[in-house]
Structures are given as C-alpha cells and as structure tokens.
Amino acid sequence: MGMTMTQKILAAHAGVPAVEAGALIEARVDLVLGNDVTAPVAIKEFAKIGCEAVFDASRIALVPDHFAPNKDIGAAEQCKVMREFAHRMGIENYFELGEMGIEHALIPELGLVLPGELVIGADSHTCTYGAVGAFSTGVGSTDMAAGMATGTAWFKVPEAIAVELTGKFSGWASGKDLILHLIGLIGVDGALYRSLEFSGEGIASLSMADRFTIANMAIEAGAKNGIFPVDGTTRAWAASVSKKAYVEHRADADARFERRLSIDLGSIAPTVSFPHLPSNTRRASEAGHVPLDQVVIGSCTNGRIEDLRVAASILTGNRVAKGLRCIVIPATKAIYLAALREGLIEGFIEAGAIVSTPTCGPCLGGHMGVLAKGERAMATTNRNFVGRMGHPESEVYLASPATAAASALAGRIVDPSTFSVGPGRA
Numbered sequence: 523m524g525m526t527m528t529q530k531i532l533a534a535h536a537g538v539p540a541v542e543a544g545a546l547i548e549a550r551v552d553l554v555l556g557n558d559v560t561a562p563v564a565i566k567e568f569a570k571i572g573c574e575a576v577f578d579a580s581r582i583a584l585v586p587d588h589f590a591p592n593k594d595i596g597a598a599e600q601c602k603v604m605r606e607f608a609h610r611m612g613i614e615n616y617f618e619l620g621e622m623g624i625e626h627a628l629i630p631e632l633g634l635v636l637p638g639e640l641v642i643g644a645d646s647h648t649c650t651y652g653a654v655g656a657f658s659t660g661v662g663s664t665d666m667a668a669g670m671a672t673g674t675a676w677f678k679v680p681e682a683i684a685v686e687l688t689g690k691f692s693g694w695a696s697g698k699d700l701i702l703h704l705i706g707l708i709g710v711d712g713a714l715y716r717s718l719e720f721s722g723e724g725i726a727s728l729s730m731a732d733r734f735t736i737a738n739m740a741i742e743a744g745a746k747n748g749i750f751p752v753d754g755t756t757r758a759w760a761a762s763v764s765k766k767a768y769v770e771h772r773a774d775a776d777a778r779f780e781r782r783l784s785i786d787l788g789s790i791a792p793t794v795s796f797p798h799l800p801s802n803t804r805r806a807s808e809a810g811h812v813p814l815d816q817v818v819i820g821s822c823t824n825g826r827i828e829d830l831r832v833a834a835s836i837l838t839g840n841r842v843a844k845g846l847r848c849i850v851i852p853a854t855k856a857i858y859l860a861a862l863r864e865g866l867i868e869g870f871i872e873a874g875a876i877v878s879t880p881t882c883g884p885c886l887g888g889h890m891g892v893l894a895k896g897e898r899a900m901a902t903t904n905r906n907f908v909g910r911m912g913h914p915e916s917e918v919y920l921a922s923p924a925t926a927a928a929s930a931l932a933g934r935i936v937d938p939s940t941f942s943v944g945p946g947r948a
Contacts, residue, residue, distance in 0.1 A: 627880075637654050703803065
C-alpha cells in the first residue's frame, strides 16, 4: 500500500521506509515554534526537565504576537520570559516589535519552513505551513518544551481525507470562501485527527495566499494538518524566500484515503460563517439583514498583501459606514511596508478605517478591537466561538477580505459581487 504526502514526510523524519495510519512514531523536527501565550509555559516546563541548552538554536522560533505590543503588565511579563530565554539560549529566530509579525505569516515569509519539512508549534494554526507541502501541526506547550530539548516529537500517524479541486474561482471567490465551504460541508469535527490532502487540476489556479488561508483553517474542521502538493507556484515561492534545498513529496497512486471529496472551484461563492461555529456557513447573498458594529481585516488567515489589495480595491475611494469600526492589520512588517508603498494604507485611512501594527490582537479578544455585549463583528480571522473576540454575548461572522470590505461599506453583511466581478477574475 502506498503512502499519502503526510505519511511520506513523517516516515522520512522518523527514519523508516514507511508508516501506516494509526502507528505511533518518534520523528525529528525541522522547526519548533512558540508565541507569547504558549512559549512561556513551555519555557517553564523546559526548566523542569533540567536542560541547559536547546537542541538547535537555529531551529526554534519565538514570536510574541498575540498580546504584543504589550497590552498590560501581564503581557509584558510574558514577553520578558520569552526575550530572556531567547537571549540565554542564543535563539536565532526571536522576532519582536520592529522585527515581528503574526507568526504564521512571518515564518513562511522568512523562509523558515520549506516543502517536505516537519514543523511543530504551540499554536493550533501551525497547520498553515501545509500550504508549501510541509507537515506542520499544533502541539501543547509541554510537547513544545520537549521539542526544544530533544529536537523530536511523538506522533500518531493520521488517516487522510482527499479533497480534489477542479475548475477555477470566479468573481470575488477566494481561498477563504473555499475553506469555509469545506468546513460547512463536513463540519468542525469532519476531519478529526485526519490529514486533509488537497489535489486536482484546480490547485494550479490557487495563489500561495489562497493555499496559506486554506491550510490555516484545516484545524477548524478538526484536522491534524492540511497539505498541498508542491507545484510550480510553490517552487517559485520557495525560491523567493530561501536558497536552501528541500524535498518534494507526492501521494502515491495507491495511497489509502478514508474519504474522498471533490469540489469545483467555479461553484464557490462568497461565504460567511455565522456564530458560533466556523461550520455554520451561508452564502453572503443569503445572509439576510445583519447589521455590523465592527469589521476586522487581517490575522494569520487573511493579513497578507494579497488580502489587503483585495480589501483596498473595494474600500479605496469609498467610505466605511457611519458608526462602524473598521480595523485593518497587516500581518507582518514587510506586508505593512508593501501596503504603505502601494498606497493601500492611505486608501484605508481615507475610507475611514484604522491601520494597526502587526498583531493577533482582536482575533482572540486580546486587544485592538475587543467586542462589547451585543456587538457584532465580521472578521477575516479563523474562529467565531462564543466570546472569541470579547463579550460572551457578542457575535463574530467569518468571511473573506472582499466580503469584509464590502460589508464595512454597507454597515451590514453583503455579497461583494455588488462591486463588479472581482480582482483579476475573468
């Protein structure tokens, strides 16, 4: 029996010829990642182990991004723990403020993850890096501590679900709409501890930004990871961020998949996840009259330059609805600079939005956009659980940058198709 992409990467890192779903393996890791919520806990556990040095100071990344810039004394203390640990251990990849970004946008931007690699991170959205043909998954802080100490981690090899993509997007449809559609189709536990493995001729039309968004939200279907095969688009991206060699893996023709799904990209329409689950999806055109108090455009899911360009194409020259708060957050410093140089920042501000330094902030109800009781927000983030962005009686609606921008102008949920056919879509 052949192997899936995920199984091949796990086998290679475990140093064995093959693995089967359900097997327990110990595998070496290429990168261990932590943020200001999870890394301080891992650092304390690391001290309990009694280790005096990390396994490799070049293969650990620490990024204070959730409550940074520090929102209060507690946040400052968390970041201090990370900063001092990074200094003591000689961690090469410590990124704060002037160097920082939202971790899952920053790590691939810097070329710290490449095809065929294995990455663990003490954050559930570490699965983002499957976009480049890597196996990446979230772990607990204790596992992060063990990974920093030994350079290895234990895994149960996941079963796999094949998702074949055909056709091309039309209009304003994007990777965000596809992954929301898929989660709505199979449910938040539809891929529980499974690998979502994407294939099909439709992948060729997906940008890297689309792929990052889709892989980022694999966890919202319960998946252990989401992964794309390496193609010309991936190789061009890899060449632009790193000169390191990497290994490409592709699923065998006789690989075993627990389930197979097929999605025509041409059938995907702007989609919104209603409270309080990412699977509670509807087409934006069928949302009904839902007034909004706030719109957030950014996050590790949709804070890339491509996302900001789409939002700017709708917001620039128009005005955010009176009384609505619109917050735009570029995911990294490089993205912020690119948006500044392209005039996108000016367009956002003139439209009545505000632009923040890179931060996870409002995504987890941390700061820079916390909701009050009864308020509704549309966000390009990845979760809309009860109390996710603030008060437990607030509501979060998930959508693409296009739908979020159009809704910011209308003051309510609308289909962005009212703004012509969409950027670069015939």
